[in-house]
Amino acid sequence: MTDIVHDRRTLIAGGTALLIAGATGLTVPARAQGVAPTASMRGGANNYLPGAPIVERIGGGGFWMTGTVRRAGDGAPLAGQRIQIWAHTTEGHERDPHSHGATLTDADGVFRLEMPQIVPAFGQPHGHLAYDSGDFATVFLRPVMSSARDTSLEAHFVLQQA
Amino acid sequence: MSLGSIRAVLTWICIALLISVPIVIAAQSPLLAWRRPVYIVAGFAGIVGMAFLLLQPMLAASMLPGLGGSRGRSLHRLVGAGLLVAVIIHVAGLWITSPPDVIDALLFTSPTPFSVWGVIAMWALFVTTFVALFHRKLPGWRRIHLSLAIAIMTGSIVHAMLIEGTMEPTSKAMLCAAVFLATFIGIFGARRARRSWLRR
Numbered sequence: 001m002t003d004i005v006h007d008r009r010t011l012i013a014g015g016t017a018l019l020i021a022g023a024t025g026l027t028v029p030a031r032a033q034g035v036a037p038t039a040s041m042r043g044g045a046n047n048y049l050p051g052a053p054i055v056e057r058i059g060g061g062g063f064w065m066t067g068t069v070r071r072a073g074d075g076a077p078l079a080g081q082r083i084q085i086w087a088h089t090t091e092g093h094e095r096d097p098h099s100h101g102a103t104l105t106d107a108d109g110v111f112r113l114e115m116p117q118i119v120p121a122f123g124q125p126h127g128h129l130a131y132d133s134g135d136f137a138t139v140f141l142r143p144v145m146s147s148a149r150d151t152s153l154e155a156h157f158v159l160q161q162a
Numbered sequence: 163m164s165l166g167s168i169r170a171v172l173t174w175i176c177i178a179l180l181i182s183v184p185i186v187i188a189a190q191s192p193l194l195a196w197r198r199p200v201y202i203v204a205g206f207a208g209i210v211g212m213a214f215l216l217l218q219p220m221l222a223a224s225m226l227p228g229l230g231g232s233r234g235r236s237l238h239r240l241v242g243a244g245l246l247v248a249v250i251i252h253v254a255g256l257w258i259t260s261p262p263d264v265i266d267a268l269l270f271t272s273p274t275p276f277s278v279w280g281v282i283a284m285w286a287l288f289v290t291t292f293v294a295l296f297h298r299k300l301p302g303w304r305r306i307h308l309s310l311a312i313a314i315m316t317g318s319i320v321h322a323m324l325i326e327g328t329m330e331p332t333s334k335a336m337l338c339a340a341v342f343l344a345t346f347i348g349i350f351g352a353r354r355a356r357r358s359w360l361r362r
Contacts, residue, residue, distance in 0.1 A: 042273035046262035090196050094260060119196050122256070122263045123274050123325040142273055148326060 035075035037137070037160035044140030047094035048130055052084040057114035058101035059091040064152040065127055066112045069105045071136075072160040077109025083157070084130040085113050088121035094128065120148050129155045137162045170227030177226075180340045181213040184333040191328035204255025205328050211248035214241050215318055215341045219311070219348025239294070246291055249284055276324035283317025286310045308349055315345045 069081045084102040092099040103113040118125050125145040132138040136159035143155045163171075188209055194202055217226075221238040224230035229237060257264040267277035290310040297303065319338045322329070 042271060043263065043266050044273075046266065047260060088196070093198065119193055120326045121197075122260060123276055123327060125326065 034073045035070060035158050037072040038139050038141070038156065038158045040138070040140040041142040044128060044142040045130070046128065046142075047086065048084075048128065048140065049086070049095075049097060049100050050132070052086065052100040052102045054082065054103060055101040055113075058085070059089065059098065059116040061114035061116065062151070063089070063115050063117045064112060065115055065129070065155070066110070066152060067129070067155040067157065069109045069111065069131070069157040069159060072158050075158070077105070077107075078136075078159065079105055079107045079109060081105045081109070081111075081131065081157075081159075082133050083111050083113075084132070085115065085127065087115065087118045087127040089116035089118050091116040094121065117151065118145060118153065125150075127153050127155070129157075131157055131159060134162060136160060166227075173227050177216065177220075180216060180337055184329055184337045185209055185213070187330040187333050188328040191330070193328050198259065200255050201259040202328075204252050204259065207248045207251035207255065208322070209329060211245055211252060212318060212322060212337055212341060214245040214248060215315060216337065216344055217241050218245065219315075219345045223348040223351045225344070225348060225351065242291070242294065246287060249287055253284065274324075276321050279317045279324070280321035281317075283314045283321060286313035286317060290314065311345065311349070315341060 065085050065087075067083070069078045069083065070076060071078055082102050082104055084100065086094055086100040088094045089099060099116075101113060101115065103111050105111045118127055125148040126142055127145075129141040129143070130139070132140075139157055139159065141155045141157070143153055145153050185206070188206070197205075218238060218241055220226045221229060221234045221241060224234045226234060253264065263272070266272040267274075267281055270278055270281065272278065287310075290307060293300070293303065293306055293310070300306065319342060322334060322338055
């Protein structure tokens with residue numbers, strides 16, 4: 001019996017200690033010193049082809065992929081960053097090289113690339129974007145369109161020093 | 163025409179519509195224009211698989227007019243084999259279309275929730291096939307088979323309903339609802355039939 005009582009005491013003591021630790025942990029200010037870096041999304045790198053060329057637009061266009069690139073921490077816009085974009089569109093599959101293209105961010109860290117209309121593939125209408133130029137840690141994104149009828153899609157990068 | 167044969171004709175018309183309408187509408191999907199043949203075949207293998215899922219419980223439980231008893235059961239085995247082939251074509255075709263997406267799905271690391279359900283249903287089907295081929299004399303076979311059948315049915319329905327693909331949503335929902343009802347009634351009805359057989 002004493003063993004059981006002892007166990008219960010240990011449990012209560014341990015539980016209390018855990019609670020205090022948890023509560024204290026909550027009171028410690030979160031280490032969110034500004035803007036947190038964007039994590040790669042699941043499946044973001046699927047059908048990635050390295051070195052997509054910088055293009056005026058992918059194929060015939062008609063659909064806009066837009067977004068921003070900022071620096072983790074202070075959130076400063078990053079100009080001249082190369083973003084690669086690919087998707088299953090009306091003009092080709094994700095794996096087709098002609099479905100891939102890249103663009104650079106402007107002085108405000110904004111990128112905009114015209115491409116063919118994205119159509120649902122593998123169950124969702126979605127696009128792929130990559131940052132892998134090396135100055136910052138590589139990030140792969142896979143945003144999903146809220147409707148297959150949308151004619152634009154956006155994705156935002158917050159990059160961390162590599 | 164007797165009441166029984168009218169009922170038989172109506173049953174078969176319903177089943178024919180539940181299966182053919184989704185396939186005919188899917189065959190007119192604009193998405194097909196932007197897919198390669200292997201991707202299209204893979205998608206339709208999935209729809210055919212769902213149609214087989216509608217027949218399976220009805221064959222097993224002698225619910226189909228003219229296909230009762232041993233005829234129904236031997237057809238149940240045949241359609242079961244067809245379902246296995248359909249699922250293999252479905253997964254293989256998707257693999258050829260986009261290997262990394264299928265690898266993600268099989269490893270349960272896919273960003274799309276529907277693929278998890280599909281993969282669960284696939285494994286439940288593989289286990290069912292294995293048990294049906296080699297362990298049908300097991301004492302718990304019936305219970306094992308019904309549990310796996312429920313997993314296949316649930317996984318397949320959730321998988322299909324969450325996908326934005328070539329199937330038109332209403333006809334897809336009708337087929338899925340029919341698969342659910344057929345499985346539910348098939349299991350319940352089969353139990354009742356077994357009980358009355360025991361009573362004899």
